[in-house]
Amino acid sequence: MMGVQGQQQGRLFYLGVDINKRVRKDHPLRRVKEVIDFDFAYSEVKDCYGGNGNVSVPPPVIFKLMLLLIFYNVRSERELMSTLPERIDWLWFLGYDLDFQIPNHSVLSKARKKWGAEVFESFFERIVMQCIEAGLLDGRKIFIDSSLVDANASNNSVIDSKKLKHQLHKRYKTLEARLEEKSESVDPSRGYVKKNGRYISSTDPDAAIVNRGKAKLSYQVHRAVDGQKEIITATDVTPGDVNEAHLMLPLLKKHHETTGIKAEAVVADSKYGTIDNFLACHDVGIRAHIPDLRETAAKRTEKSGIFSEHRFEYDPKTDTYRCPGGNVLKPKSLHMDRQSRDYAAPKKTCAACQLRHQCTKNKSGRTIKRHLRQEDLDRMREASRSALAKQDIKTRQHLMERSFARSVRYGFDQARWRGLWRMRIQEYLVCAIQNIQVLIKHVFKPKRGIVTQPLATGTVSMASILSMVAAVGDFLHSLIKLNYVVNEA
Numbered sequence: 001m002m003g004v005q006g007q008q009q010g011r012l013f014y015l016g017v018d019i020n021k022r023v024r025k026d027h028p029l030r031r032v033k034e035v036i037d038f039d040f041a042y043s044e045v046k047d048c049y050g051g052n053g054n055v056s057v058p059p060p061v062i063f064k065l066m067l068l069l070i071f072y073n074v075r076s077e078r079e080l081m082s083t084l085p086e087r088i089d090w091l092w093f094l095g096y097d098l099d100f101q102i103p104n105h106s107v108l109s110k111a112r113k114k115w116g117a118e119v120f121e122s123f124f125e126r127i128v129m130q131c132i133e134a135g136l137l138d139g140r141k142i143f144i145d146s147s148l149v150d151a152n153a154s155n156n157s158v159i160d161s162k163k164l165k166h167q168l169h170k171r172y173k174t175l176e177a178r179l180e181e182k183s184e185s186v187d188p189s190r191g192y193v194k195k196n197g198r199y200i201s202s203t204d205p206d207a208a209i210v211n212r213g214k215a216k217l218s219y220q221v222h223r224a225v226d227g228q229k230e231i232i233t234a235t236d237v238t239p240g241d242v243n244e245a246h247l248m249l250p251l252l253k254k255h256h257e258t259t260g261i262k263a264e265a266v267v268a269d270s271k272y273g274t275i276d277n278f279l280a281c282h283d284v285g286i287r288a289h290i291p292d293l294r295e296t297a298a299k300r301t302e303k304s305g306i307f308s309e310h311r312f313e314y315d316p317k318t319d320t321y322r323c324p325g326g327n328v329l330k331p332k333s334l335h336m337d338r339q340s341r342d343y344a345a346p347k348k349t350c351a352a353c354q355l356r357h358q359c360t361k362n363k364s365g366r367t368i369k370r371h372l373r374q375e376d377l378d379r380m381r382e383a384s385r386s387a388l389a390k391q392d393i394k395t396r397q398h399l400m401e402r403s404f405a406r407s408v409r410y411g412f413d414q415a416r417w418r419g420l421w422r423m424r425i426q427e428y429l430v431c432a433i434q435n436i437q438v439l440i441k442h443v444f445k446p447k448r449g450i451v452t453q454p455l456a457t458g459t460v461s462m463a464s465i466l467s468m469v470a471a472v473g474d475f476l477h478s479l480i481k482l483n484y485v486v487n488e489a
């Protein structure tokens with residue numbers, strides 16, 4: 001008989017409602033709650049609060065609210081708070097009851113301002129440590145890459161700071177004050193320099209215009225990922241126009257500080273294959289599995305019909321080069337700023353050379369640049385062409401793309417807030433969540449071969465189907481054999 005729904009009438013009281021029972025056993029938030037101890041927030045932020053005045057929302061609850069915001073990629077804090085009373089699982093996760101007074105959305109922005117990005121960095125580092133304790137991190141081979149993130153500002157907000165019209169405008173004075181504030185907050189030890197200081201967004205001065213097909217205000221996220229289970233071990237955010245190669249060493253340093261494990265090999269794409277990076281890796285004893293930029297440049301030179309530097313043979317005994325024309329290039333000028341020396345043949349020799357059109361377009365003849373630490377560089381470059389390095393470079397592409405693609409689920413590709421330090425908070429939370437996901441997967445891994453679900457009556461398991469197929473096969477085989485024996489007889 002068909003059931004008919006009566007007129008819906010809300011009950012005045014609900015007795016015996018256990019919010020804990022309403023959240024399923026394998027709910028992801030239940031697992032997060034079991035794995036992560038949010039009480040650490042009390043000790044982390046205790047100095048940010050005074051002894052008197054209004055009682056704040058407990059810091060672990062604020063942390064959980066921020067985590068929900070990113071985990072479910074909720075558009076805004078207002079939306080999070082207005083959705084909260086409708087979500088039993090969120091209420092349970094926060095330790096709230098059904099009729100609990102929901103805090104105002106502003107508690108989150110106030111807490112961010114009060115705590116700063118360091119608290120969130122510390123949270124991220126704690127998760128990395130938990131991953132190490134769970135045996136999910138090897139730490140010896142690190143993959144590095146960066147990705148652009150759209151800033152939370154319109155292109156229309158960009159102004160040319162050199163135009164007098166803008167400088168005379170009232171709004172520019174406020175912007176200038178903010179810029180001064182910003183430059184104080186930028187830590188030069190982080191290893192980056194913003195390229196474009198002329199065009200500035202008046203709504204988010206930390207973001208930079210990046211033109212990759214389409215000009216956009218962007219930030220750049222830099223990550224170091226461990227090869228074993230793809231745990232993010234170090235991360236940083238810079239304005240979008242920063243050269244990512246400058247961030248390689250700071251990331252390696254952060255990886256070491258956070259994990260306590262020294263990387264033995266770093267894997268990155270050709271943009272990181274600079275002389276400085278190769279030599280820095282050499283000095284700290286790290287293998288650089290990075291495609292050599294010089295190789296690409298040499299191929300390009302050969303393609304254009306000019307001899308590449310590979311064609312010039314160096315003789316360490318005489319400290320000279322021998323060119324394809326068989327002439328000697330002797331050391332000339334020394335450039336301390338770029339740590340290199342120029343080698344050249346006499347001007348007259350090059351002028352009279354028959355191979356000149358294949359060697360140089362310069363009227364004074366061909367010059368070869370040699371770095372003062374060329375032997376170390378050559379050794380590092382040689383290692384970057386090994387079979388293992390090539391394999392790592394291949395792996396890197398998919399591994400890093402996966403890491404960034406997973407972050408898109410948490411809204412990583414769009415800045416939620418404005419300002420570099422807020423962007424860092426967003427990135428720490430996204431990376432922490434990604435690592436938590438790996439941790440949960442590992443901790444709650446189903447035990448293999450112990451429990452098998454009993455089959456319902458009338459259903460046939462795959463194993464029994466396979467055994468039936470095997471029995472039929474055996475039967476046919478014996479029939480064929482019998483037929484063969486009869487024919488033989």
Ligand code: SF4
Nearest residue numbers: 323325350353359366
């Ligand atoms: S142009 Fe000069 S450097 Fe080049 S092959 Fe001729 S002599 Fe040698």
